[in-house]
Amino acid sequence: MECTIRICGEAGQGIQTTGEGFARLFSSLGYNVYSFQDYESRIRGGHNFYQVSFSTEEIYAPRKYIDLIITFDKKGLEYKNLLREGGIVVYDADSLKHYESDKRFINCPFREILKGEGLKNIFENVVSFALVSNIFSIDRKYVYKVIRDIFSDKSEDIIEQNIKVIDIGYNFDIKKKIDLPSVSNNSKILLDGVKGIGIGAIGSGCKFYSAYPMTPSTGVFQYIGANAEKFNIVVEQAEDEISAINMALGASFAGVRAMTGTSGGGFALMNEALSLAGMTETPIVILLSQRPGPATGFPTRTEQGELLYAINAGHGEFARVVFAPGDPLECALLTNKAFDIAEKYQVPAIILTDQHLVDSLYSYERDLKIELKNHDYRLRSVEFENYPNYKRHKFLDFTKNIPLCPLAVPGDSRQLVFTDSDEHDEDGHITEDGEVRKKQLERRYFWKIENIRKEISPPIIYGDKNSKIVLVGFGSNLGILKEIVNNKRLSICAIHYCEIFPPPLRENSEEALNILFNAYKTICIENNASGQFQRFLESEYNFKFSSNIRKFDGRPFNYDEVLEGIYAII
Amino acid sequence: MQSYRDFDNGIIPAWCPGCGNFGILEAFKKALFELNIEPHEIILVSGIGQSSKLPHYLKCNGFNGLHGRSLPVATGISVANHKQKVIIFGGDGDTYGEGGNHLLHAFRRNPNITLFVHNNGVYGLTKGQASPTTEFGRHTKAQPFGALSEPLNPLALAIAMDCSFVARSFSGNLEHLKNIMKMAIMHEGFALVDILQICVSFNKVNNFEWYKNRVYEFKAEYDLTDKLRAFEKSQEFGDRIPLGVFYSKPRSTFERNIPVIKENTLVSLQNFPDIESLIC
Numbered sequence: 001m002e003c004t005i006r007i008c009g010e011a012g013q014g015i016q017t018t019g020e021g022f023a024r025l026f027s028s029l030g031y032n033v034y035s036f037q038d039y040e041s042r043i044r045g046g047h048n049f050y051q052v053s054f055s056t057e058e059i060y061a062p063r064k065y066i067d068l069i070i071t072f073d074k075k076g077l078e079y080k081n082l083l084r085e086g087g088i089v090v091y092d093a094d095s096l097k098h099y100e101s102d103k104r105f106i107n108c109p110f111r112e113i114l115k116g117e118g119l120k121n122i123f124e125n126v127v128s129f130a131l132v133s134n135i136f137s138i139d140r141k142y143v144y145k146v147i148r149d150i151f152s153d154k155s156e157d158i159i160e161q162n163i164k165v166i167d168i169g170y171n172f173d174i175k176k177k178i179d180l181p182s183v184s185n186n187s188k189i190l191l192d193g194v195k196g197i198g199i200g201a202i203g204s205g206c207k208f209y210s211a212y213p214m215t216p217s218t219g220v221f222q223y224i225g226a227n228a229e230k231f232n233i234v235v236e237q238a239e240d241e242i243s244a245i246n247m248a249l250g251a252s253f254a255g256v257r258a259m260t261g262t263s264g265g266g267f268a269l270m271n272e273a274l275s276l277a278g279m280t281e282t283p284i285v286i287l288l289s290q291r292p293g294p295a296t297g298f299p300t301r302t303e304q305g306e307l308l309y310a311i312n313a314g315h316g317e318f319a320r321v322v323f324a325p326g327d328p329l330e331c332a333l334l335t336n337k338a339f340d341i342a343e344k345y346q347v348p349a350i351i352l353t354d355q356h357l358v359d360s361l362y363s364y365e366r367d368l369k370i371e372l373k374n375h376d377y378r379l380r381s382v383e384f385e386n387y388p389n390y391k392r393h394k395f396l397d398f399t400k401n402i403p404l405c406p407l408a409v410p411g412d413s414r415q416l417v418f419t420d421s422d423e424h425d426e427d428g429h430i431t432e433d434g435e436v437r438k439k440q441l442e443r444r445y446f447w448k449i450e451n452i453r454k455e456i457s458p459p460i461i462y463g464d465k466n467s468k469i470v471l472v473g474f475g476s477n478l479g480i481l482k483e484i485v486n487n488k489r490l491s492i493c494a495i496h497y498c499e500i501f502p503p504p505l506r507e508n509s510e511e512a513l514n515i516l517f518n519a520y521k522t523i524c525i526e527n528n529a530s531g532q533f534q535r536f537l538e539s540e541y542n543f544k545f546s547s548n549i550r551k552f553d554g555r556p557f558n559y560d561e562v563l564e565g566i567y568a569i570i
Numbered sequence: 571m572q573s574y575r576d577f578d579n580g581i582i583p584a585w586c587p588g589c590g591n592f593g594i595l596e597a598f599k600k601a602l603f604e605l606n607i608e609p610h611e612i613i614l615v616s617g618i619g620q621s622s623k624l625p626h627y628l629k630c631n632g633f634n635g636l637h638g639r640s641l642p643v644a645t646g647i648s649v650a651n652h653k654q655k656v657i658i659f660g661g662d663g664d665t666y667g668e669g670g671n672h673l674l675h676a677f678r679r680n681p682n683i684t685l686f687v688h689n690n691g692v693y694g695l696t697k698g699q700a701s702p703t704t705e706f707g708r709h710t711k712a713q714p715f716g717a718l719s720e721p722l723n724p725l726a727l728a729i730a731m732d733c734s735f736v737a738r739s740f741s742g743n744l745e746h747l748k749n750i751m752k753m754a755i756m757h758e759g760f761a762l763v764d765i766l767q768i769c770v771s772f773n774k775v776n777n778f779e780w781y782k783n784r785v786y787e788f789k790a791e792y793d794l795t796d797k798l799r800a801f802e803k804s805q806e807f808g809d810r811i812p813l814g815v816f817y818s819k820p821r822s823t824f825e826r827n828i829p830v831i832k833e834n835t836l837v838s839l840q841n842f843p844d845i846e847s848l849i850c
Contacts, residue, residue, distance in 0.1 A: 189850055203845035207836050208650060227848070232830050232839040234649050239675040243642040246635065250646025253633050254613070254654070255837035258646070276636050368849055374842040409837055410631035411654045414610045420626075420634040421618070429581060429626050430634075 001181045002055035004063045004084075005132070007125075008076030012044040014125030017150060018070070019050025021129050023361045024146045025138065026054035027190050030183040033363040034059045034479065036356060036556060041215070041299040047075040056183055058486065060327065060362060060479030064560035068135075068178075070128050074098055080105075088176060090132060092124070106176055113172055114165075123165045130169020136180050140170050189364050193357035193476075194219035196331025197287060201259055202231050203332070203372045204339035206285070208251035208258040210236040210244040215299050216355035217261040217289035241266035245273040249282050253419065255378060255409035257339060261287030264306050265296065271313050274348055278318025280419040281346035281393065281444060283407070285338045290354040292554045301554030302356035304475055304527040308536065310350045311501045317441070319345065319448035321456075322501035324352040326478025328362050329370065330498055336372040337499075341455065343377045345448050346407060352500070354527070356556040357476035379408040390415040391426040396443045404443065449502055456504040459497045459512045467493035468520035469570060472545070474500060474533050477525055480557050487563060490570075493519070497533075503540050513541060521570055525549045527557065574603035577628040585620060590741035590767035594659075594688060595624055597744045601751035612655045615644040617669065619661035620695050621688035621767075638668025641676045644683045645824070651837045652682065652825040655755065662689045666702040666722050676760055677731035681824040684754045684761045687724065688741070690769040691776050698772035708775070724764050725804040729797060729817045734759035736800070736817040740785050741767040742778055746813055753815065759823050766811070784811045794818040 007018045019035060027033045031054040040046040053063050066082045069089040074096050080089060083104060092110045093099040099107065108131055110124040126147070133143045147162050191199075197220050201209070211221040225235045234251075238244035241262050248258040262270065267288050277284050288310055292303035310322045321341050323334040331353065338349035379387055387408070394405035410417040418428035423440065425431045459472075463485035473481050474497040481494035495512050506513070516522055524534040524545045529552040534545055549565045551557055571577075577599040585591045602612070609629035616622035618637035625632040631654075635643045640658045648656040665673060665687045676683070692710075693699040699712040703724070707716040728736045735757040739747040747765065754761040766785065768778050792799035800817035825831060830839070 191849075195848070199845050199848045202843060202848065205840060205842045207840055208646065210646070229829060231843050232836070232841075234828055234830055234836055236645075236649070238642065239671055242639065243645075243672055243675070246639045246642035247646035247649075249635070250615070250633065250643035250648075251650040251836070252646075253643070254647040254650035256650045256840050258650075272636055273639065276639075280633070280635070370845065370849060372842070372845070376840070376842075409651075410613055411610055411651060414608070416610060416629060416631050418625075418630070418632045418634075420632075421636055422634065428632070430584070430623065 002053060002057065002059060003067045003180075004051060004053040004065065005068045005070065006049050006051045006066045006079060007070045008047065008049040008079070009072030010045050011040065011042055011048055013072045014122075015048050015050050015072070018125040018129050019052055020361070021146050021150060022052040023190055024149060025133065025142060026052070027188040027363045028142055028145065029138070030186050030188065031055060031363070032057065032059045033188065033190065033361065034061065036062050036360040038555065039300050047073060049076070056181055058482070061483050062556055062558040064558040068132065070132060072124060090128065108172070108174070113168060117168055119165065123162070126162050126165045127169040130166040131172055131174055134170050134174055135176055135178055137177060140166060187366060189366050189368065190361045191328035191364060192359060192361045193325070193328055193331050193353055194223050196325070196328030197335050197351060197353065198223035198227070199370060200332035200335025200372070201285070201339070202227055202233070203370070204336045204374060205257045206233060206259045206339065207256035208234050208248060209260065210238045210247040211261045212238050212241045212244050212266060214263045214266045216291055216358050217263050217266070217287055219358050220261050220287055220289070241269040242273065245270040245284070245286070248284050249273060249277055249280070252282050252284055253280070253410070255380070257283070257343065259285040259287065261289065263289050263291050264293045264309070267306070267313065272315070275314035275316050275318065276421050277348040278314060278316065278320065278444070279421050282419070283342035283346055283348075285335065285342055285349050285351065287351045287353065289358055290352065292552070298554040300355065302354045302527060302556050303552060303554060304354060304533070307352065307474070307500070307532040310352050311536070317445055319347045319445055319452060320501070321347065321349045321452060322352055323349070324475030324498055324500050325357070326475055326496055326498050327357070329364065329368075330478070331357070332370050333372075334498060336374070340373055340375065341452060345452055346404065347448060347452070352475060354476050356527075377406055379406045379412075381412045384408045384413040384415065387413070387415065390417070392417050392419055392428045393424055393440065394426045395439045396447055403447070453502045453505055456499045456502060458504045458508045459495045461512055461515065462494040462496065464491050464493055465515055467491045469493070469523070469566065470495060470515055470519040470521070471523050471525055471566070472497070472516070472537070473525040474498065477527065477557060480525065480559060480562050483559050484562055484566070490566065492566065506541070516543065521546050523547045523549060523566065523569060525557070525562065527551055571603060571608070574599040577602060577609065579627065579629045581627055583627045584623060586771050588770045589620070590690065590769070591620060591624065591688060593741040593744055594686070594747065594765060594767065595627055597747040598624075598686075598751055599628055600748045601755060604748070605752055605755060607655065607755075612657060613647055614657050614659065615640045615647065616659045617664040618695070619664045621659050621661040622664060624659040638664055639672065640664070641669055641672035641683070641685070645676070645679065645681045648681050648683055648825060649828065649831070649836060651835050652831060653835055656683045657755065658683060658685045660685065660687055662687060662691065662701045662703045663693050666724055674731065677728060677733045679824040680734055680760045680821050682758055682760070684757070685763070686751070686754070687762065687764050688767045689724070689764050690767040690773055692769050692773040694769050694772055723804060723807065724762065725816055726801060728762045729800045729804055732797070732819065732821070733762050733817070734819050734821045735761035735815070737762070737815045738764045738766065738813050740781060740813055741765055742781060743785070743813065746787055750815070757818070759821055781811070784809060785813050786810060788812045788814045790815060
């Protein structure tokens with residue numbers, strides 16, 4: 001059994017709070033939950049919705065069809081075409097000044113109920129939350145708990161007032177009832193991409209995060225900010241993205257793990273300093289949270305349009321990694337791996353995500369363990385003092401276990417640390433010598449690329465490996481891939497790429513490549529117009545996909561349309 | 571260290587013979603020596619330009635980054651390790667042109683950073699174009715109709731923004747420059763020292779003679795925290811050019827305003843925390 005609720009209304013009507021309320025409620029009851037958000041670039045007005053799906057089965061991707069609509073605006077009524085059989089719309093005919101006689105429409109006078117109790121319209125989302133919870137016959141103690149959690153940073157007065165509104169909602173005589181199948185009582189937890197990246201960064205010892213606010217990257221900035229004091233992290237809102245990345249590079253040079261985050265436009269401003277990180281071999285993790293471009297584009301919507309940009313950004317030739325996690329757990333693990341590779345190889349590492357992933361909630365078992373790998377590669381205090389003849393940019397030394405000269409904390413020793421954006425010698429000082437440059441590139445480019453590649457994991461394979469239909473995707477389409485594999489009608493194999501650049505070694509990818517070479521239909525799915533991922537894989541592996549599914553309307557793929565798309569192809 | 575010459579690192583500067591930068595480098599080494607500061611206790615940050623090569627020519631820790639971006643790099647360094655002395659060398663193009671936005675916000679943040687600007691009124695490394703401090707009407711290869719923008723007054727700007735230490739010196743007066751440098755380095759907070767500098771190759775107008783006939787040392791007869799008087803003094807530029815400290819006002823620094831690093835440096839707090847409490 002699965003059920004999808006869409007909460008619709010204007011910005012400022014509490015759509016997000018209500019949506020998150022349902023996600024928390026159903027996960028606390030033990031259901032699997034997936035939610036996503038669709039909102040406009042404005043503070044008040046317009047039309048937004050928050051869609052929550054819950055299921056007794058696994059669920060990781062948006063649904064096209066809906067079982068229950070709650071709407072606080074007229075536009076929400078238009079989604080009736082998406083209602084599944086037995087689906088209903090809960091609305092307030094008085095406040096929308098519109099009555100629907102269709103019996104799928106259930107008129108609930110939210111505002112009148114509130115007025116009767118002397119309460120303001122602002123509570124209409126909370127009263128609707130209670131009312132719909134009652135439609136599902138959920139014990140109200142669970143609803144109280146959600147209210148307490150969501151408003152945990154609010155005063156006891158505000159919480160009590162909202163609890164009272166819950167009672168008012170429950171006391172309304174709602175005629176409609178929907179039966180839910182019972183689930184095990186193991187309540188689940190919810191993570192979104194923001195939290196995944198935030199947990200990964202904090203757990204990897206990120207001590208400095210500077211950024212300039214830009215949707216959809218701001219969530220991570222604020223999550224780390226909210227935890228800054230507890231985990232001894234400095235967060236700074238820079239005057240622009242150029243400053244943000246240069247500050248982070250300064251902090252990294254001085255000896256702490258540092259990160260910045262932005263979206264496409266801000267990343268464009270960071271490009272020169274990305275190249276600086278490559279030249280000075282200063283570790284940094286950069287979150288690139290994509291939204292549709294070009295230019296300002298669709299600020300609050302989603303796209304995977306910056307894959308090739310992330311791989312190629314920055315002038316000159318230098319080593320980097322680009323990871324595109326597929327769900328919140330991968331966000332945490334790959335942010336951790338990004339820090340590890342950045343520090344170990346002294347390179348910039350880019351985490352590529354998008355609005356869809358950062359704003360979507362996924363449920364996990366309560367005992368979820370996130371195992372991070374951490375190692376401090378830097379020379380500090382005595383270790384630095386005792387290091388023989390330190391040269392920041394020493395040529396590769398193959399007599400050493402790791403032939404790369406370690407980063408050292410300037411000031412921790414009488415030995416000096418110097419680096420330069422000009423081509424430099426082993427001490428970091430300006431050079432004009434062509435032979436020195438070649439030796440620097442040997443380390444800075446060739447050795448790093450070759451050795452980082454060995455650490456890149458192969459793509460992840462889901463479903464029947466002998467299937468003749470193979471769906472290949474990357475990043476935030478992981479949920480779609482997993483669910484398509486789980487469909488009960490067609491045998492489909494799916495291959496998910498998340499450690500994208502440098503691509504995994506061919507010998508480590510044999511299994512995936514064999515599946516692709518032996519398939520009858522190979523379909524590349526991506527959230528962009530030009531097929532960047534397809535082009536990247538095709539040129540890397542000298543192979544052609546038979547078909548593709550692309551979407552570039554600024555919205556994430558939903559399960560139903562992808563399955564329909566696959567049927568159309570075969 | 572026995573002498574300020576112990577700061578020499580053996581690298582021969584790539585500056586033109588007779589460049590004002592030589593004087594600035596010498597004054598700086600003397601200032602450090604007299605302040606008893608060792609090479610490993612400083613981190614020099616610079617951008618791009620002839621002035622930004624200075625950190626290469628003495629023993630120090632250093633980050634020579636991008637054109638105009640030395641302030642954010644230095645801010646990141648100073649926050650990560652506020653026990654180190656963080657000092658920037660930049661030019662008028664680097665600091666007042668490409669890096670203008672960062673300068674405005676450094677005034678606001680007040681990081682504990684000393685900024686020395688080699689202000690020669692011309693772009694030297696790119697061979698002679700107008701800089702933000704070139705006078706109106708100066709003809710160059712890139713300004714065929716003459717410079718069409720009014721020159722920036724960095725001291726007035728800094729005072730207006732409450733920069734906590736504002737001074738001017740001259741590359742041709744090493745004793746004065748050294749003393750101003752010492753004050754700026756020891757000042758807690760953001761210190762801007764605009765250093766008038768000759769460019770023997772590309773600035774044929776503001777040459778040594780030109781400056782010598784105009785500059786004079788002054789000791790403020792007003793309270794150095796008096797913003798209006800300081801601002802008034804900063805307007806004096808022309809036949810007479812004052813050298814000295816214009817404004818000095820104690821302000822809480824950016825580093826002191828960050829609770830996380832109240833007691834320890836951020837670099838000493840580097841760890842891998844347990845994240846279990848976040849998974850909920």
